[in-house]
Amino acid sequence: MTRERDERSFDEFVRVRTAALARVAYLLTGDRHHAEDLVQTALARAAVRWARLDDPEAYVRRVLYTQAVSWWRVQRRRRREVLVEFPPDRPTGQDDPDLRILLENALARLTRKQRAVLILRFYEDRSESETAHLLSVGLGTVKSQTRHALRRLRELAPEIGELLAEAEEVDA
Template sequence: MAHADEEDAFRAFVLARTPALSRTAYLLTGDAHLAEDLVQTALFKAARAWHRIQGDPEPYVRRILYTQNISWWRSRRHAREHGLGGYDAPARDADVDLRLTLEAALARLTAKQRTVLVLRYFEDLTEVQTAEVLGIGSGTVKSTGRQALARLRTLAPELADLVGRTP
């Protein structure tokens, strides 16, 4: 592919997929500004490797998104508690209360717990895939997910239908 064609393909990808990548980044970080930084970092890294990406670039870019987020919370450079307010994801009026309740509860989870839940339930990764992305064992994914859901049940019992009843 010619250089101009690669640039056009990258530009089209960025325009088409940035909103979806931003939603995932926001769920991972819990902060709109960090989410922006995360998406920009992932897209910058993808742009440098664009000529090597075979097939659909989205899995490659999402992997960068996940691993960069992991690097951030492992280094504790970005580790701080903050609310999830500020990201204006489209929502129907009937869903606003549920979304706000879920955001408030997710904000009170650890970064690792939130990341496991986002990868498992929003990104629909298996336990094994989540473990591979996070560089941890699948048993750790199971226990972290179980702990995170238990904490959500405690923090927001009104979400029981969403997160399931206590086993």
């Protein structure tokens, strides 16, 4: 009976949280297919330990982050990142399409580690220490990667700052 209850609770977790986890994985990877693989890996690891997990959401997200970083490390050893003038089109959200497209293209041109730090710090509203812990890096690394990533975003897409300023004027 306990096993059946665990299976039902896991199935419910997967049904309810997969979309949100897939969005985070996509932001971490910049690739829909790799994001799906990342979510599947995280959920498979959670399924094995499901009965022992106190906070399944935190566990699955931690697996997402650590697997993404592990993948980046392997990729970095294999090949260098190549910057292209126009990154491939990706699906956009429904808020402000212009801002989302600009931000998505600019994020795609950051290093993977910079992208992960920005996603954790600003999309998930994590503290510097939480981000460092989740990515298994030092606090100084998080601070410097954040600074470098934001500077790079300003260089790659100065329009983002202009669009945000316009949005703030409309809200005021």
